[in-house]
Amino acid sequence: MTKTNGASPIELTTRTKGLRLLAPTLLSQLRESLNAEPRPLTNDLFSWPLLTLDDASLAQNIGCLASLCHERGALHSPHVKTPMSAQIWARQLAAGAWAATVATPQQMRTAIDWGAPRVVLANELVDPRDARWLVATLRADATLEAYLQVDSGFGISVLQSSEAAGLDNLHVLVEYGVPGGRTGVRGLEHTVGLARNVVDAGLQLSGITGYEAPAAGHDEDREGLTAWCGQFVLAARAVHEVMGATSPMIVSAGGSAYVDIVLDELAPLGRPSPLGDDTQLVIRSGAYVTHDHGRYARVNPLARLATPMELAPAITVYAQVLSVPEPGLAFLDAGRRDLAFDIDLPIPLWHRSPPTADSGLLGPRCDFAPGTIAVSELNDQHTFLSGPATELLKPGDIVGLGISHPCTEFDKWRIGVVTRQDLGGQPLACDIYSFDF
Numbered sequence: 042m043t044k045t046n047g048a049s050p051i052e053l054t055t056r057t058k059g060l061r062l063l064a065p066t067l068l069s070q071l072r073e074s075l076n077a078e079p080r081p082l083t084n085d086l087f088s089w090p091l092l093t094l095d096d097a098s099l100a101q102n103i104g105c106l107a108s109l110c111h112e113r114g115a116l117h118s119p120h121v122k123t124p125m126s127a128q129i130w131a132r133q134l135a136a137g138a139w140a141a142t143v144a145t146p147q148q149m150r151t152a153i154d155w156g157a158p159r160v161v162l163a164n165e166l167v168d169p170r171d172a173r174w175l176v177a178t179l180r181a182d183a184t185l186e187a188y189l190q191v192d193s194g195f196g197i198s199v200l201q202s203s204e205a206a207g208l209d210n211l212h213v214l215v216e217y218g219v220p221g222g223r224t225g226v227r228g229l230e231h232t233v234g235l236a237r238n239v240v241d242a243g244l245q246l247s248g249i250t251g252y253e254a255p256a257a258g259h260d261e262d263r264e265g266l267t268a269w270c271g272q273f274v275l276a277a278r279a280v281h282e283v284m285g286a287t288s289p290m291i292v293s294a295g296g297s298a299y300v301d302i303v304l305d306e307l308a309p310l311g312r313p314s315p316l317g318d319d320t321q322l323v324i325r326s327g328a329y330v331t332h333d334h335g336r337y338a339r340v341n342p343l344a345r346l347a348t349p350m351e352l353a354p355a356i357t358v359y360a361q362v363l364s365v366p367e368p369g370l371a372f373l374d375a376g377r378r379d380l381a382f383d384i385d386l387p388i389p390l391w392h393r394s395p396p397t398a399d400s401g402l403l404g405p406r407c408d409f410a411p412g413t414i415a416v417s418e419l420n421d422q423h424t425f426l427s428g429p430a431t432e433l434l435k436p437g438d439i440v441g442l443g444i445s446h447p448c449t450e451f452d453k454w455r456i457g458v459v460t461r462q463d464l465g466g467q468p469l470a471c472d473i474y475s476f477d478f
Contacts, residue, residue, distance in 0.1 A: 049154055051475050057455055058379075061088045068456070071473050079461065079469035082359065083396045083403060087470065089361040089439070090375035092450070092457040094331065096471060098355035099132065099459075102330050105343060105350045107136040110324065113308040118142045118161050118293070120327025124451045127155040128474040129330060140188070142325045146171035149187070151477045153178065159186040161293065163250065163325060165196050165216070165224055172203035179210050188291065190216040190250050191235065192226045197242050206243030213239050214250040214291060217276045219269060222255025232276045236283040248291035248320075249273075249280045253299055261340065266299055270306035274315045281317065292316050295324030301342035328447050331355040335385040335445020354443055356450060356457075357390065360424060362438040371431040373424035373440055379453055380424070385445035386416040389426060395437040402467050403439055416442075452478040 051068040053060060071086075080086060082093070110117040116139035121130050125148065130141060140159035141152040146168065152160050166172055166189050179187060191197055191213055205211050215236050218225020226232045232249070239246045256262070256269035273294065281290050295303035307315065307322050316322065328337055332352040343350040360375035380387045394404030414430035426440070434440070444450045451457070459472035 053456065059088060059091045059454065059456055059458065061085055068473060068475055075470055075472050079471040081402055082458070082460070082468050082470055083401055084470070087458065089359055090373075090379045091359040092379075092454045093357050093359060093460045093468070094457045094474065095353070095355045095357070096459050096461050098332070098353035099129070099330065101351070101353050102332055102355065103132055103136045105352060106326060106329055107138075109304070109343065109346075109350060111137070113304045113322075114314075115295075115304065115308050115322040115324050116140075118159075118323050118325050119330065120144070120163065120296070120325045121152060122148055123327040123330060123448045124457075124474075125151065125477045126451070126457075126474045127477065128472070130155055130157065133330065139323065140186075142327065146175070149175070153185065158184065159188070161188040161323070161325070163190065163252070163293075165190065165192060167196055167199055169199050169202060172199050172205065176203045176205050176208065176211070179208055183210060186210045186212065188212045188214055188247065188293075190214045191239065192216045192218065192224050194235070194238060197235075197238055197244065200244055201242050208245065211245060212247035212291070213244045214248050214293065215239065215246070215276075215280055217249055217251040217273055219252075219255040223252060225251060229272070229276055229279060233279045233283060236280045240283060246280070246284050248284075248293070249277045250291075250293040251276075252296060253294050253303060254296050257299060263302065266302045267306060270294075270303065274307065277316055277320065281320065289319050289321045290316075291323055292320050293323040293325060295322075295326060297326045297328035297337060297342075298340045299342055300324055300326050300329075301345045331447045333445050333447050334388045334390070334443025337446075356444055356447060358387070358442045358444065358450075360440050360442055361395075362392075362434050362436050362440060363423075364436060365431060365434055369427055369429065369431055371426040371434045373426065373442075374422065375424050375442065376422040377419045378421055380419065380442065381444045381446050381448075381450040381453075382419050383446060383449045386419060387424065388443040388445070389414045389416060389430075390441040390443050392434060392441070393439045395439065406441075406466060407433070451476045 054065050055062045118140035120142040122144045141157040142161040143149045216225040256265045332354045334354045360373040363372045365371045391406045391408045414428035417427040418425040458470045460468045461471050
């Protein structure tokens, strides 16, 4: 089969969760159909539980980061591991994304299949098989660029043994870490030593990268983050001296929770950058694209800007009430296999009555009053709802659930339905996006 929109054609089957297909169907056909004529979520094509993505919220979030990066003189390489969606990536690319950031070689292969012109592996590449594949791919396509990070001599040797030396479109970044954090070189001396080893190996040293969140710890220590950024600047200057190049050096940091601090400490802000004029800051925020009702709603970095920007939660999981067996307790047909739960349990947002024979549409949306209902437990296929508001529910009703931490929501689904609201507040399916996990 030929490629479509930069990604291999995807066939959905009768086993695809969230859809009620009668026969295998190409995703492209479903998308074209819904683009031409949006359908209510009560249409026979769909089933509960159902992961939905609000189209307006996606547009708002993508636009916010694109605008912020433009204002601050930074490039954006969104971490696509959050949704792993070719369709979301296409929207980010159209908004000016510089590259696709990934966490694994498999994700790198996927992003390249989408047609991403530039990929950043924000992790160590230590398997020679992956290195050989990447080198062969880069040699076959000189227009494709790959940025890799190293924090050990072993990572350098893997690239050497794969004959990566001399490749103009393979760029090596030294990863600067946080003591007690994740990967990355500890300390300035080791950073400089590893940078020299990259150059001595004949590899193209193109800059430095780091991940700031571990510096905040569990207490969200902003002073610790600022201090780490200062150390990161010193390390970047030292790596630049090793490079000895006149071309701009890539300096990459900035995840989803603390990108405001990274921009304040590293971006130009209308004044000389602490990194120097011949460096380019690349931020890698990823979860921003859908935001959420939990973790990122609490730590939203764009709300802390001098001129705040508003991100909107885009994900709602529609689940059906199965049973209300006793006062203060109700059960939904979604569970751990459908809902993120690694940081917070899902958040009940609203309820609607099921469609009537006359309208075929969901009833009006009724928001839950704060503190009247909560998810108290998740089983594999059941959600426990508790609280006085469960008295408002009856079997067959639909409950909208917000989630906390989108990175562990998408991998439970193969597709998500993109929705818009009609003039009467009825959610309509206008597209379907796929997730490549």
